[in-house]
Every structure is written in structure tokens, then in C-alpha cells.
Amino acid sequence: MSLLAHPYQPSDIRMTLENADLWQSFHSIGTEMVITKHGRRMFPHCSVRVSGLQLFTNYVIMMDIIPVDGFKYKWKKEQWEIAGAADPHPPCRTCTHPDSPAPGRHWMKQPLSFPKLKLTNNTLDQFHVVQADNPYSLRWGSLQSFSFPETAFTAVTAYQNPKITKLKIDHNPFAKGFREGGTHSHSKRLSNKSPRAKRPTLDRDDLSNSSPSLQRMPSTSQFTQTEESRASTQQSLKGGHLSGSALEPKPSESIHVEPLVLREYNCSSDEQMVPASMPYQPYRSEYGMFPYPSRDPDGAQIFLHPPPNSRSAAEPCIQQHGYFHQYNTTADWSQSPVLSYTTW
DNA sequence: TCCGCTGACACGTTTGAAGCGT
């Protein structure tokens, strides 16, 4: 774990996971996140507290999900087992916090979260693409990333571990309908003819087509990782996260300063969809290139990381990673073209 | 036959418009 400060502005930026206890509860069992074609929100969602930022310097916060390894897994005999090679990795998509860019004081006054981040295994929802009318680029002074080992999770299309289901039902208000009296029995639903006519609902595709609320980040296959971040991530894996395995140290704050990168895209959204289940080549190459929005980044990222030990060897995990990017001067920012900017 | 994914379902929560009172 390392921290590299901005060359001109010695950094003491810290990022801590807000709902760490909840994450830890899930993590100790082996967090699972359901993904669907249309996108499913995470629970727990990512929420972090930031400190040490320059009060009047603008930052952008981003979050990524990165597969741990090149395998896919199946739940067998109360544990995950390798079930073959992973499917091709989809384009990496980065979620930018909609408040970005914002001054450090804004980020530090309250925890920031990504409650509307959705996980999907659909790689064809192209309507989420946001096209920038005026591509522009910025030189970033530095990039700092933070990883949180306890946010690692396994992406599933249906829950496998009943302990996870119970934990989610206990903590997620939206799942309260399943809390008491067990789950709604199938027989109950088989009785059919519910007195309640099905509400006409917008097809999500239609909804998304007509609204910018769901947008996909530009893709890149150039995401690379430095030795440092790799080492950091590797280290985070050693603790494991499955039941019975040793827990990692407290939310890590491994910080990686990235070389300046020019990227040209604009992305902001109410809800952003990120791929969650597709393993990708782990720890490959460098970390130098990264898909950044053309505004200042400041972010949280999720990394899938390799199974920490033999017991959890089959478990694809995701580790949250946050990225900071800062404008050194307001002048830099003023030179930027108008952003598409949405709020959650 | 097995297994994974998808869509339908029922229920609770959230949200915002409409109605009402001050």
C-alpha cells in the first residue's frame, strides 16, 4: 500500500469506507451481488468519507469495477469452485460521481456514495453511451486510488449463499417484503390472479432511451495497472474474504498516483451501469492509461481481486477503488468546456 | 438431465403530484 502525493501539493488525502461494518458483515460470508440484464443496484452500496483535500481545489471522484481473474466460478457444496475460463472481458466502465467536479470542501463535508450504481452483465446497452459534442482533454496532475478489500464481491445472477440472502433481507429496506414469514411462497403466487393488477411500467430500455439517467462510461481496453497498484491489490487479497478466512486489515487506503493521461469523453448520470461479472486478465501490464472523464476525477473504484487462499480460490471478488484527480488551479477548470452534469 | 439466465411476480419503500388548511 502506498501513497504518492502530487508533486506540487503534498497530499494527505485519506478515504475511508463509511459503512465498513456492514461491508465486513457481508465480506465475512462472501459478498454476492446480483446482476441483471437491466442493471441491479449494489447492496451495500459504496459510500466513503474523504479528508485531506484542498478546500478550494476541484476534484473528480470515480469508481471502477475490475474483475479479479480469468475464471468463472460456480457454487458447489457451500463454496465456490472454478468452472472454467471467464467470458471475454467487456469494456471497462468507470462511474464518475455526479457531483464531480467539486471543490475539496464539498467532498469532505459529508460522505459521498454511489447508491445508484448498477451492476449489469449486459454489454449491449449502447444507449447508455454519452457522446461529447466537444471532446476536450485535461492534464491531470495526479491520480490517487484507494481500495477497500471488504467491498470485494462475487457477481451472480441468482444468490447462491443463503447466508447472504438473509443478510441482505435483514439490512436492505427494499427487501423487507421478504423479511417476515419467510419468502413469499410460490404457492401464494401460483394462486395467481393477484387482486392487484400489474402496474404498467416503463420498459427500462425505453426509459433509458428517453432519458440520460442511465449512461455507460466510455470503454477502454487500455486500462493498465502499475506494479504498485498490483502489489497493493495482491496484498489485499491475502486476507481472503470468505467465511473462515482471515480478514483483511481495515479498509485499505492504497493510493496510486497515476501518470497524466489524456482522455476525451464526457459522462455523467443519475445511474451508471458498470459491468460486474466478467473476469478480466488480472494484473496485466501497467496502470498508466485509464479512462477518465474529461473533467477532474476523484473517485472510488472497485477491483475484482483474485481468491485470497485455497478455500476461497473460486471466488471472484471485487475491491472498491477510489480515484482522486485534482485541478491545481481554478484556471484549469475555467478552461474546461461545459459539462453534462446531473445529480442523483 | 443439469445448470445458468431471464422474466414474472408480490411486496415494501420512495417519490412527487394533488388536495387541503392556514
Added chain:
DNA sequence: AACGCTTCAAACGTGTCAGCGG
């Protein structure tokens, strides 16, 4: 007329299950 509060239905998010397809 303006503002604030309450009510309620629509929209949304959830986990489970059957059915389909590979």
C-alpha cells in the same frame, strides 16, 4: 395568493421461482 403539511398512487427496488435454452 402563497406557503406548508398530508395523503395517496405510481414508480422503483427487492428476492424468489418457474420456465426456457444451451
